[in-house]
Amino acid sequence: QRGYRLTDAGKIMVNELPGIYEEFNRLESLMGGVEQDISGNLRITTLVEFSPLLNPAIMKLRTDYPKLRIQLLSTEEVIPLASGAVHVSLRAGPEPLDPDLIARKIMSIDMSCYAADSYVAAHGLPLSPAEFNQHEWVMLSADKHRIANVKELSKLIDVEQVVYQSNHFLDIEAAVISGMGIGLMTNTVADNTAGVQKIDIETMINW
Template identity: 30%
Template sequence: MKHWTEIRTTFFVAKTGSISGASRALGVHRATILRHLDVIEEELGAKVFLRDAKGYQLTEVGKDLLRVAKLTDEQFSDFARRARGQQGELEGEFILTSLDALSHLLMPAVKLFSQAYPKIRVRWLTSVELMKLEYGQAHVAIRTGPKPQDDSYVVQPFAPLSVGLYASESYLQKHGVPVVESDLKEHLFVAADEAPDRLEIVKWFTEIVPPEQVVCTSNNQDLLQRTIVNGLGIGFMQCQASQIYPNVCRVLPDIQWNFENWIVTHGDLHRSEKVQAFLAILKSDEYQSKLPN
């Protein structure tokens, strides 16, 4: 691969945060590191690092290059392990991404994975942003909504979930029980601070509930559930999870959203040991038995 040595050097400068750190990690002289950086910047026609009093700061081009280098380095390391027939514990970083609302479904899998591979550090990112798996931003993504259509992805079904409207008994005693959808204009709501516009539930809420009726928002799903339980307003709750709150009641039970979820991996990393190890956990009987009915 042309300039792979220089790209790998750039990766280690970013990883260690300094020229001297990369020099020690790679076992080469500082002058070699600097020469490699000059070569890669000349090839790209753009700066990879900004050099200032704080050291070497990645530019946007540098950040993109780092993602590609990180992905390639991991693929090569995984290949080398297989080629040598190396046995032993998996280690390093494993990145999982999902919506915050799926944390209760994934927590048992993350726990089983960590117990099976204690040398792996799990980095679990909950965000509405769709991570770019082709840049190595995540090893496994759990995505909600329509099935992803990117040909470079390997997509498998994951546990579906249902969402309805819920309120606490104390709230309903004070404000009354809505009987039909039009009654909702007389009520208060709590809602997600950040929600994907691509979801039908978000479109419905935006059309039905004026902003002035929303009394609390948060980007934390657990916190939102607490606001419902404590009577601040009506809000969305997963039907499976609502069973743990005895003082919470379903509102307008005919209104329900059913969501499909998908396990998404990039084709280049799908067969890697870390990804296969996590997928095996998701498919295991032990994990499946822990999913809510």
Template identity: 30%
Template sequence: MDDWDDIRWFLAVAEHGSTLAAARASRVSQSTIFRRITALETALGLPLFERRSSGYTLTEDGAALLPIAAEIAANVERLTRVAAERQRSVAGTVRLSAPEIVLAHVLPPVIGRFRALYPAVKLELVATDRRVDLASGEADVALRGGLAPTDPSLFGRRLTYDRSVVAASRAYADAAGLPQSLADLRDHPLIRFDPPGAPTALLEQLIACLPDEAVVLRPNTMTAVVAAVRGGLGLGILPRFVVDREADLVHAPIVLPLPVFELWIITHERRRHSAPVRALMDFVAAYVLAGQPPSDA
């Protein structure tokens, strides 16, 4: 049996005496209930009802299975109720760190739905591209881009893959066109992410993609890069997930020589068994998790 809802339809037809009456009471189509009852009988290998002009009557097999089905339905209802009670009982404060661009473009709907399920959990959000120190308690949970953590005291999982793309506003693309190759980038005004501090290996690769003589703007945050690109000031390299979420942005058909971006959610080992921390990590993972690398398109 593939669908536990079939038991609910079995009980509804037994109670109301026909698929039509059960459909009206349940506010679903009669054909749906008929199809699911047939599927349940096929899965069980037993006829549950005798179809008569006056309605549906339980067979001997159906009558024998009815109390078991009722018990299963009661257990499912109890399971749902206990799960909801446990969700409501999860309480505390969780400090979540994430890159500013992830906080702005990925997390808002996730956080809204999490808060609806866990109203007693308070979230403190830290928007930073810096790797916070989880061991010292700068944050309880962190979203990080890059490869898997190598620190054995950190626990987490990869959420998704992404690629960087050359992005432009639709207005800019309509007016100036999009580059078709890396060589074409020198013919466009470029916006390059320029954070404080020594550049990482990934940033050095990104810088190498953008001819210095064509760079006209150097914002120090990725959110500022998004705003400048959206404003039509030039082309910028942005994560694909940002461009896909912005109706005003498009990307050029160029495959950049940059590694695939990985997004991880992690916590310190000593915090992994905290109920609110575990609830947040599981919820974010279930919401964001993507199992396949993106295409080069």
């Protein structure tokens, strides 16, 4: 009879394949059981401003893994994952360069400069970078200059024109809303805040 014949290696494969397939199925079943049995403390660190945004995701995580207990540490301090103090870190800024870390971009945070209606009524708005230092600014402190937009803007503002600084985004947003000066707000927050005006800074500088 003409056709193909199995080699010795092929005969071994045919004989062993059913057993290998069964072992893979058994292993898959065991791994699935392990995943469903995940338990213990999961320590997450993030910025204060991000904490409320995590609750829906945390609720979904606990629905899938009810034996998990979540410990959330909201802080401006960057806690090294290598220290073991936390398991997951959610931060704003450039991707970390440490090859031992697994980093994923979750979302983009769009920011721009805003001023309260009361500030605009008293001082107007800058129409070009040349007019920036004719205005009062509320700025994030130096430890936030790792964020590209914050860094670029800080280069253009004389220190004498910075009337208020904080290391918290929430403080800056509150200062802008109060009319203290021009400052950065996330577009999402600004869109839901009455009485603030956007400065078209994207057309003025390399944002």
